[in-house]
Every structure is written in C-alpha cells, then in structure tokens.
Amino acid sequence: MPGFRAHIIGSSVVGAGYGAAAWYLGGMPPSTAALGAGLCAVSGMLPDLDSGPGVPLRESVAFAAAVTPMLMISRFQEWGLPLEAMILAGAAIYLAVRFGLSWLVENHSKHRGMLHSVPAAAIAGQITFLAFASSEPLHRYYISGAVVVGYLTHLVLDEIWAVRQGLFGPKVKKSFGTALKFIGPELWPNLAAYALVIVLGAFSAGDAHWGERFAAMRQHMHHAAHYQQYYPQPTHPAAAQPTYQPVYQQPQQQSWQFRR
Numbered sequence: 677m678p679g680f681r682a683h684i685i686g687s688s689v690v691g692a693g694y695g696a697a698a699w700y701l702g703g704m705p706p707s708t709a710a711l712g713a714g715l716c717a718v719s720g721m722l723p724d725l726d727s728g729p730g731v732p733l734r735e736s737v738a739f740a741a742a743v744t745p746m747l748m749i750s751r752f753q754e755w756g757l758p759l760e761a762m763i764l765a766g767a768a769i770y771l772a773v774r775f776g777l778s779w780l781v782e783n784h785s786k787h788r789g790m791l792h793s794v795p796a797a798a799i800a801g802q803i804t805f806l807a808f809a810s811s812e813p814l815h816r817y818y819i820s821g822a823v824v825v826g827y828l829t830h831l832v833l834d835e836i837w838a839v840r841q842g843l844f845g846p847k848v849k850k851s852f853g854t855a856l857k858f859i860g861p862e863l864w865p866n867l868a869a870y871a872l873v874i875v876l877g878a879f880s881a882g883d884a885h886w887g888e889r890f891a892a893m894r895q896h897m898h899h900a901a902h903y904q905q906y907y908p909q910p911t912h913p914a915a916a917q918p919t920y921q922p923v924y925q926q927p928q929q930q931s932w933q934f935r936r
C-alpha cells in the first residue's frame with residue numbers, strides 16, 4: 677500500500693498536469709486552473725479516510741472542512757445571504773464536516789470498503805459540483821472534474837502498488853482489485869453508494885440545467901444592456917415611439933418632440 681506521501685506526490689503531479697493542460701490548451705483563467713490543480717492534489721488523500729485514525733484522516737477531514745465553505749461562496753451569494761450569515765454558514769459547515777464526517781468515517785467504514793471505489797469518486801465530484809456553483813458552467817465541470825481525477829489517481833496508485841515486480845515477472849498482491857472497483861463484497865455499502873450517486877446525480881443535473889439557463893439569460897441581458905448603452909431609447913411612456921427602427925436610421929435625435 678503506498679503511503680500518505682506517495683499519494684500526495686502522485687496526485688500533485690497529476691493535478692499540476694491537469695491544471696497546466698487546462699491553462700495552456702483549454703484557455704482556462706490561471707486562477708481557475710490553479711484551483712483545479714490544488715483540489716486534484718488534495719483529493720488524492722480522500723479515499724484513505726477509511727484507514728483509521730491517523731495523519732491522513734485528520735489532515736483530509738480538516739482540509740475538506742476548511743475548503744468546502746470557501747467553495748460555496750458563490751452559492752451563498754446566489755442565496756442572497758448577508759456577510760454575517762455567510763460567516764455563520766461557513767462555520768456551521770466547517771463544524772459539520774470536521775466532526776460529522778470523521779464520526780461517519782470512523783464508525784461506518786472499513787479499510788478498502790466503498791470509499792475505495794469508482795462510485796465514491798463520482799460522489800466526491802458530484803458534491804463538489806453542487807458546492808461550487810460558479811456562474812461559468814465550464815469552470816464547474818473543470819473544478820469537479822479535478823476532484824474526480826485526484827480521487828481516481830489515488831485508486832490507480834493503490835492498484836499499481838498491489839503489483840510488485842518479482843523475480844519471474846510481476847506478482848499480484850492480495851489487495852489487487854480492492855481499490856479501483858465498482859462493486860464491493862458487501863450489499864449495504866454498495867446500495868448506499870449507488871443510491872447516493874443517483875440522488876446527487878439528479879440534483880446535479882437539475883442544478884446544471886438551471887445554472888446553464890441562467891448563464892444564457894445573463895449573457896442575453898448583458899447584450900441588451902450593451903445595446904441600450906449605444907442606442908439609447910426614450911423610456912418615458914409619453915416619449916415612447918411605436919417604432920423598432922434603430923436610432924441611426926431616424927432623421928434626427930429629437931424628432932419625436934415635433935411629432936407630438
């Protein structure tokens with residue numbers, strides 16, 4: 677099993693590549709690319725939440741507790757929360773993740789259970805997608821993709837470590853196949869994982885739909901405002917004309933005054 681350090685190095689390297697690719701090839705703003713790279717790096721710690729009390733659990737939970745409220749800033753703004761309420765909500769989320777998540781993981785998970793699985797990676801990505809309500813749909817997909825990539829990097833590293841180069845070719849350890857899996861050996865964790873994937877997927881799809889419609893509407897309003905700025909129309913009812921001609925085709929700017 678690769679240690680904490682190997683996982684951090686692995687997911688950081690992959691995260692750096694992910695961020696650089698988004699910046700160079702995808703034209704992503706540098707700050708968004710850097711956030712994706714960082715989230716990919718720390719998501720490489722998440723699956724080992726189930727390895728019992730220790731550095732990975734403490735560090736991952738503390739980090740997730742601190743980062744989640746910050747990812748949700750745009751969500752708070754969307755809800756129209758005043759600053760004080762944002763701070764309170766951030767503190768409440770911090771406490772819930774810090775203590776609720778560690779309680780859940782310590783009491784209801786076992787090592788190499790469903791936290792080491794592909795559906796768990798999807799759940800991590802879906803939660804990020806719902807928390808990070810950026811007004812740019814592409815940024816949302818990129819940021820939640822970063823968490824999934826980091827998570828999967830961990831699972832792939834676990835599997836690579838399970839194959840050791842022996843004297844007569846590669847040897848497969850007993851743990852092979854327990855990290856990058858779709859289904860675990862137990863019924864209830866499987867059901868819980870897939871139920872979560874479906875519920876969070878439905879929420880994410882609904883939210884993506886609204887987010888993208890809203891983005892299109894905003895763009896429309898931006899264009900309308902732009903048009904207004906360059907072709908100002910009289911807005912007073914008495915001044916309004918029953919014409920849709922652009923201003924530049926009208927003979928004079930104040931012609932409506934003479935027609936009255």
Ligand SMILES: [Zn+2]
Pocket residue numbers: 723724792830834855
């Ligand atoms: Zn692991």
